[in-house]
Amino acid sequence: xxxxxxxxxxxxxxxxxxxxxxxxxxxxxxxxxxxxxxxxxxxxxxxxxxxxxxxxxxxxxxxxxxxxxxxxxxxxxxxxxxxxxxxxxxxxxxxxxxxxxxxxxxxxxxxxxxxxxxxxxxxxxxxxxxxxxxxxxxxxxxxxxxxxxxxxxxxxxxxxxxxxxxxxxxxxxxxxxxxxxxxxxxxxxxxxxxxxxxxxxxxxxxxxxxxxxxxxxxxxxxxxxxxxxxxxxxxxx
Amino acid sequence: xxxxxxxxxxxxxxxxxxxxxxxxxxxxxxxxxxxxxxxxxxxxxxxxxxxxxxxxxxxxxxxxxxxxxxxxxxxxxxxxxxxxxxxxxxxxxxxxxxxxxxxxxxxxxxxxxxxxxxxxxxxxxxxxxxxxxxxxxxxxxxxxxxxxxxxxxxxxxxxxxxxxxxxxxxxxxxxxxxxxxxxxxxxxxxxxxxxxxxxxxxxxxxxxxxxxxxxxxxx
Numbered sequence: 001x002x003x004x005x006x007x008x009x010x011x012x013x014x015x016x017x018x019x020x021x022x023x024x025x026x027x028x029x030x031x032x033x034x035x036x037x038x039x040x041x042x043x044x045x046x047x048x049x050x051x052x053x054x055x056x057x058x059x060x061x062x063x064x065x066x067x068x069x070x071x072x073x074x075x076x077x078x079x080x081x082x083x084x085x086x087x088x089x090x091x092x093x094x095x096x097x098x099x100x101x102x103x104x105x106x107x108x109x110x111x112x113x114x115x116x117x118x119x120x121x122x123x124x125x126x127x128x129x130x131x132x133x134x135x136x137x138x139x140x141x142x143x144x145x146x147x148x149x150x151x152x153x154x155x156x157x158x159x160x161x162x163x164x165x166x167x168x169x170x171x172x173x174x175x176x177x178x179x180x181x182x183x184x185x186x187x188x189x190x191x192x193x194x195x196x197x198x199x200x201x202x203x204x205x206x207x208x209x210x211x212x213x214x215x216x217x218x219x220x221x222x223x224x225x226x227x228x229x230x231x232x233x234x235x236x237x
Numbered sequence: 238x239x240x241x242x243x244x245x246x247x248x249x250x251x252x253x254x255x256x257x258x259x260x261x262x263x264x265x266x267x268x269x270x271x272x273x274x275x276x277x278x279x280x281x282x283x284x285x286x287x288x289x290x291x292x293x294x295x296x297x298x299x300x301x302x303x304x305x306x307x308x309x310x311x312x313x314x315x316x317x318x319x320x321x322x323x324x325x326x327x328x329x330x331x332x333x334x335x336x337x338x339x340x341x342x343x344x345x346x347x348x349x350x351x352x353x354x355x356x357x358x359x360x361x362x363x364x365x366x367x368x369x370x371x372x373x374x375x376x377x378x379x380x381x382x383x384x385x386x387x388x389x390x391x392x393x394x395x396x397x398x399x400x401x402x403x404x405x406x407x408x409x410x411x412x413x414x415x416x417x418x419x420x421x422x423x424x425x426x427x428x429x430x431x432x433x434x435x436x437x438x439x440x441x442x443x444x445x446x447x448x449x450x451x452x453x454x455x456x
Contacts, residue, residue, distance in 0.1 A: 050355075
């Protein structure tokens with residue numbers, strides 16, 4: 001299974017808070033941990049192109065997204081990024097269908113071969129979007145919003161996916177199906193994932209690399225089993 | 238309702254609708270610029286747009302008369318193209334549009350300011366360029382305010398008096414509007430006709446303001 005190289009070597013100041021990343025990681029799925037306010041979401045926003053680092057370099061899979069020294073800054077619309085923020089951020093004036101297919105253009109779907117197309121359809125089935133299609137987004141539950149946001153990101157044929165607590169709002173019975181969907185996205189669609197989570201079991205299920213952030217700095221990195229005990233000493237049963 | 242009253246009511250409504258259409262594109266563009274962009278001279282543009290709200294309409298009318306008069310900077314240009322504006326129905330529309338513009342711009346601007354920028358950013362990550370973001374996200378999310386602003390601008394246009402009478406006059410069957418008509422009828426002792434026009438004005442304005450308020454509250 002091929003891995004993707006993530007270069008996150010950048011600093012970004014926001015008021016009193018400074019995020020300073022110095023990473024070069026090979027992963028299919030990279031998990032970001034840390035207490036709230038440690039810079040996890042900011043990291044995703046830097047990769048998505050919603051924020052610009054003050055200095056440094058960001059690259060995914062050999063593609064440079066930002067290189068301040070070289071004056072490179074790929075705008076969000078050209079990054080081919082699938083971003084699923086924690087609040088889903090569905091467009092409130094569009095139906096679920098309008099949201100899901102917002103980013104699907106001829107150019108976006110032209111890159112898919114038959115196998116990918118079938119895998120995408122299977123993932124969509126796992127996300128159980130079809131019954132929601134004609135609803136308005138205002139009536140959706142938190143979990144439904146997350147699933148729709150993930151489907152919307154996927155339909156734009158992203159080169160990589162950024163997920164901010166993708167399972168936080170999903171009810172337990174459905175979680176397994178979503179994890180299965182994410183696994184297929186990672187393996188069959190071969191889309192690398194970067195995701196923020198608080199749940200150790202979500203890490204072991206998906207991630208092959210993890211980093212622990214605290215106060216805007218990387219305090220641990222490596223295989224999930226090496227990083228996990230550092231971040232979350234689980235209470236003894 | 239006499240034929241003359243009906244004619245004035247229809248002409249004024251059509252002129253106000255035309256004025257609303259005329260102000261819509263520049264008004265929405267200005268509102269967006271003021272809400273979303275910083276540029277040199279922004280405060281001056283902001284003030285200029287609001288000026289018709291506070292300057293006596295008659296003064297605005299006189300200014301228009303000078304601008305669009307045959308020797309005025311714009312009027313001379315139009316005259317060389319064979320177009321004369323002053324004392325024509327088109328002058329009514331211009332006066333109405335200018336007087337309605339501030340209300341449209343202010344209301345639409347508030348609408349653009351309420352649009353969460355993150356929706357626009359999300360659309361960008363999905364591959365949308367600036368124009369697509371504007372037409373599919375920004376504009377629809379601000380649309381209630383834009384429509385409400387247009388209704389307010391229309392209402393203002395409907396009642397326009399000062400600027401209209403100076404730049405377009407009160408030519409029966411040509412430039413006479415509701416407000417100007419009420420004044421002219423009163424002056425000539427046609428009180429019943431004046432009152433009929435008052436009734437028409439009040440009804441149209443009532444519906445327009447009610448509609449506008451409802452649209453803004455729903456937002």
